[in-house]
Amino acid sequence: MARSHHIGRRDFIKLVTAAVGSFIAAGIGIPAIGYLIHPALKTGQGKEAWIPLGPLENFEIGKPTLVNFTRTRVNGWERTSNSYGVYVVRTSADEVVVFSNVCTHLGCRVNWKEEIGAYVCPCHDAEFAADGSIVRGPQPRPLDRYEGEALRIQDGIVEILFTEG
Numbered sequence: 163m164a165r166s167h168h169i170g171r172r173d174f175i176k177l178v179t180a181a182v183g184s185f186i187a188a189g190i191g192i193p194a195i196g197y198l199i200h201p202a203l204k205t206g207q208g209k210e211a212w213i214p215l216g217p218l219e220n221f222e223i224g225k226p227t228l229v230n231f232t233r234t235r236v237n238g239w240e241r242t243s244n245s246y247g248v249y250v251v252r253t254s255a256d257e258v259v260v261f262s263n264v265c266t267h268l269g270c271r272v273n274w275k276e277e278i279g280a281y282v283c284p285c286h287d288a289e290f291a292a293d294g295s296i297v298r299g300p301q302p303r304p305l306d307r308y309e310g311e312a313l314r315i316q317d318g319i320v321e322i323l324f325t326e327g
């Protein structure tokens with residue numbers, strides 16, 4: 163007896179239902195899996211970025227002004243926020259100097275002391291002059307400064323090219 167190659171109506175409906183079900187499952191499942199694993203595939207967020215510090219006109223000429231900012235790093239599911247600070251010193255109507263506030267000895271944060279006209283580190287008493295040079299203390303070099311390619315004034319906004327270490 164010859165076997166029929168025709169499928170019955172019931173089998174046909176089962177096949178169509180299974181196919182439609184598979185399409186729906188794939189349509190929902192694939193984006194859901196992507197959503198779940200996407201953060202795990204992300205690493206870092208570019209270590210180098212232009213950081214806006216504020217309008218040049220807001221900085222008083224000759225007065226070091228501390229500007230703090232936060233950078234957030236994404237590593238998979240982990241987000242890490244770090245705070246940084248720089249001193250902006252407007253030297254004329256259209257010029258500016260920016261110093262890192264990280265002491266070049268062991269990395270503590272220096273503070274500008276108006277009364278003595280110097281940056282002072284609270285950790286081991288390093289003292290830096292207003293231009294960032296060494297006055298006294300154990301630090302091996304002047305304060306790091308942003309200049310040249312790492313400093314710009316864009317549409318009146320002072321920006322530094324910041325590299326996260």
Ligand code: FES
Nearest residue numbers: 265267268283286
């Ligand atoms: S970390 Fe600043 S003097 Fe040591």
